[in-house]
Amino acid sequence: MTASEPGGRQVPHSEIASEPTEATASESAGRPGISRRGLIGWALGSGVAGIAVGAGGAAAVGATAGASGGSAVADEYAFEGVHQAGITTRVQDHLHFASFDMMPRASREDLMSLLQDWSYAASRLTKGLDVSASGAVDGSPEAPPDDTGEAQGLTAAGLTITFGLGPSLFLAEGDRFGIADRRPSVLADLPGFVGDALDAAYTGGDLCIQACADDPQVAVHAVRNLSRIAFGRARLRWSQLGFGRTSRTSADQQTPRNLFGYKDGTANILADDAKALAEHVWVGEKDEPAWMAGGSYLVARKIAMLVETWDRLRLAEQDRTIGRAKGSGAPLSGGGEMTEPVFHGHAIDENAHVRLAHPTLNDGIRILRRGYNYVDGNNDLGRLDAGLFFLSYQRSPEQFVTLQKRLSTDLMSEYIRHIGSGIWAIPPGAEKGSYVGAGLFA
Ligand code: HEM
Numbered sequence: 001m002t003a004s005e006p007g008g009r010q011v012p013h014s015e016i017a018s019e020p021t022e023a024t025a026s027e028s029a030g031r032p033g034i035s036r037r038g039l040i041g042w043a044l045g046s047g048v049a050g051i052a053v054g055a056g057g058a059a060a061v062g063a064t065a066g067a068s069g070g071s072a073v074a075d076e077y078a079f080e081g082v083h084q085a086g087i088t089t090r091v092q093d094h095l096h097f098a099s100f101d102m103m104p105r106a107s108r109e110d111l112m113s114l115l116q117d118w119s120y121a122a123s124r125l126t127k128g129l130d131v132s133a134s135g136a137v138d139g140s141p142e143a144p145p146d147d148t149g150e151a152q153g154l155t156a157a158g159l160t161i162t163f164g165l166g167p168s169l170f171l172a173e174g175d176r177f178g179i180a181d182r183r184p185s186v187l188a189d190l191p192g193f194v195g196d197a198l199d200a201a202y203t204g205g206d207l208c209i210q211a212c213a214d215d216p217q218v219a220v221h222a223v224r225n226l227s228r229i230a231f232g233r234a235r236l237r238w239s240q241l242g243f244g245r246t247s248r249t250s251a252d253q254q255t256p257r258n259l260f261g262y263k264d265g266t267a268n269i270l271a272d273d274a275k276a277l278a279e280h281v282w283v284g285e286k287d288e289p290a291w292m293a294g295g296s297y298l299v300a301r302k303i304a305m306l307v308e309t310w311d312r313l314r315l316a317e318q319d320r321t322i323g324r325a326k327g328s329g330a331p332l333s334g335g336g337e338m339t340e341p342v343f344h345g346h347a348i349d350e351n352a353h354v355r356l357a358h359p360t361l362n363d364g365i366r367i368l369r370r371g372y373n374y375v376d377g378n379n380d381l382g383r384l385d386a387g388l389f390f391l392s393y394q395r396s397p398e399q400f401v402t403l404q405k406r407l408s409t410d411l412m413s414e415y416i417r418h419i420g421s422g423i424w425a426i427p428p429g430a431e432k433g434s435y436v437g438a439g440l441f442a
Contacts, residue, residue, distance in 0.1 A: 034117045034132060034146075034229060076156045079123040081429040082294050083282065084436060086160035087368065087393050088271035090250040092212040095242030095372040096219040097300065097389065098227065099205030099422055100234040102169065108178045110233040111169075112441055117229050118163060118209075119435035122222070128156035131225050148228070150221050157215035161222055163436045164208040164298050164424025172206075182440055184289055186396050187297070187425050194408040195418065202302045202420025205237045210298070210391065216243065238420070240302065242372020242389045249370065255329060255337065259305050259373050259386050260415070262322050263329030266337055267354075269368040280366045281393050283428075291439035294428030299400045301390040302374075302420030308383050310415045321411040323352030353412045362406055365399045367392040387416070397423055 077085045102111060121131045128151075130136055136149030170183035189204070209226055213219040220241070227236050246258045247265030251272065258264040269276045278284065283292040310318070315326060323341065324331050331341030332348050341348055341358065348355050359366050371390040378384050394400055407413070430436045 034120055035113045075158055076127060077158060077160050079119070079126045079161065079430065080432050083296070084162045084426055084429045085126070086162035086210055086212055087281070087296060087370070087426070088249050088277065089160050089212070090158075090253060090271070091245040091247055091265075091370060092158045092160070092214045092219075093243075093245055094213055094216040094219050095245075095389065095391075096211045096216070096223045096239065097242065097391075098209045098211075098223045098239040099166075099237045100207040100209070100227070100230060101237045102172070102177075102206045102234050103232065106233050107176060108441075111177050112437075114230055114233045115163070115437040116435045118161075118226055119430050121226060121229055122161040122163075122436075123430075125151075125222050125225070126156060126159050126161060128154070128159075131229070148221065148224055150224075151218055154215055154218055154221075157213040157218040159211065159213040159218050159222060161226070162210040162212075162298075162426060164210070164426045165437065165440070166204065166206050166208065166422065166424050168204060169206040179440060182289060182291065184292055184425055186398060187423070188397075190299070190397065190404075190421055190423055191401065193404050193418065195413050196421075197417045197419055198421050199419050202238050202240070203422060205422055205424075207234060208298070208300070208422065208424045216241070240374060240389050240420075242374050244373040246371045246373055246388055247369045249368070258388055259307055259375075260310055260318070260322070262318075262324065262326055263337065264371075265369060266324075266329055267358075269366055276366060277368075280395055280399065281368045283395055287395070291442065292425060292427065296393045296395065296426045297397045297400075298422075298424045298426050299390075299392050299394070299397060300420070300422045300424075301418050302387065303390050304385070304387040304417040304419050306383075306415045306417070307386050320349050320352060321415070323348045323354035349411060351409045351411045353407070353410050356406050356410050357403055362402055365402055367394045367399050367403065387419075393426070 074090075077089055079085060124131060130147035130149075130151075132146040134140075134146050136145045136147040136152055139145050165187075167183070167187050167189055169177060170179050170187065172180075209223060211219040211222040211226075213222070223239065245256050245265075247268050248255055249268065249271045251270055255263040255265050269280060271277075281296055283295045283297075285293050287293065313321075319325055319332060329337040331339060331354065332352075333339075333342035333345065334347070341354060343355055343358070343360065355361065369390070369392050371388050371392075374387055374389050376385045392400055427437045427439060430438065
């Protein structure tokens with residue numbers, strides 16, 4: 001049963017009843033609402049001194065089944081859980097990734113309240129709701145609306161919001177966040193790699209947000225509103241839009257293609273492979289530090305792909321570079337897409353990408369890949385500024401480091417440039433009523 005919200009969204013009555021009542025402007029330790037700081041921040045940003053926030057029941061958009069790759073897709077994923085959503089979640093079609101820095105004078109309290117506000121807002125946004133009950137159209141006409149409004153009339157579109165904490169946050173000058181002694185020892189800036197051409201404009205960050213959705217506007221709406229909530233406490237450092245997934249995390253998901261035209265994600269770790277996830281993706285109960293148990297580590301690499309050069313290569317040379325056939329995705333050693341490659345013999349080149357990245361050559365190491373294609377316009381020579389926004393989740397950053405070192409002789413290196421980079425600790429999921437990162441301050 002649904003009722004219409006003023007913004008025209010369909011509201012199931014069952015969800016109105018179960019929606020938590022908002023305590024506005026609360027700064028208590030839990031996560032009852034966006035703090036006064038979060039709300040006043042954007043009012044100040046727009047030159048308005050105060051902001052009115054509606055209280056009481058809120059509305060939710062009903063879950064609708066969409067279709068992608070031919071099978072039913074959940075429209076809503078819970079924000080709370082043992083692990084953060086957006087890692088094993090069936091990969092959505094669009095990405096808006098954002099890296100933030102804390103403001104120079106921000107304190108431990110600012111960091112805590114920001115993570116609380118972000119978690120609260122994310123728990124609403126992932127239900128297809130505005131960031132607050134008064135949202136985009138129900139607040140005072142004298143103040144800027146709490147929500148920017150561009151998601152009015154849209155569903156949750158499978159939105160997931162995943163938060164991460166960068167090494168620089170723990171190493172802040174004077175330990176102003178009081179968390180230096182809680183830094184996971186494995187969380188440090190990545191070493192330099194052969195062929196790196198990193199640009200500071202797409203590298204690093206104290207915090208990150210990965211927003212994935214099946215509608216690009218929903219992902220952008222999430223990052224835009226979360227960045228507005230951060231006003232005065234953190235500011236956007238760099239961000240990236242991705243338009244086509246380059247991996248799969250679910251067996252019934254078709255393997256997508258990257259901008260070289262190859263199937264990507266064939267040998268990925270899938271959501272139903274509990275053993276592989278425990279071994280390669282989730283930080284374990286016995287790993288250090290204890291507050292990271294159930295979390296993971298995210299590596300982002302902005303990898304430019306010289307597509308015009310690639311497009312001039314003979315098909316046989318393209319296949320040799322990857323080690324798989326362009327059409328079927330099958331390894332060059334034979335079989336179908338899902339056949340395991342065979343590396344003895346000469347079918348697969350010693351420096352083919354799939355050989356160098358394969359677990360047999362890397363002490364059994366695996367990672368969960370979740371990247372997206374990007375095109376950021378073109379350069380002065382009329383070439384596309386295109387590539388892969390590589391995202392991988394692993395139990396320890398060391399897994400990525402080992403693979404990336406191994407890829408130093410990759411035949412593909414001639415056609416790609418790593419131009420951006422970041423690493424973040426991804427805390428476990430928030431418990432209901434709590435927030436992502438709570439364990440760090442416990
Ligand atoms: C633009 C850059 C890249 C492109 C175009 C690319 C493309 C591909 C393709 C087409 C495959 C084969 C299909 C599959 O199993 O998914 C693959 C596999 C793989 N790639 Fe990449 N890749 C890139 C960068 C990287 C990086 C930076 C890493 C890690 C450091 C990496 C790690 C892997 C792994 C682990 C596999 C699976 C190997 C296996 O178990 O068979 N890739 N990649």
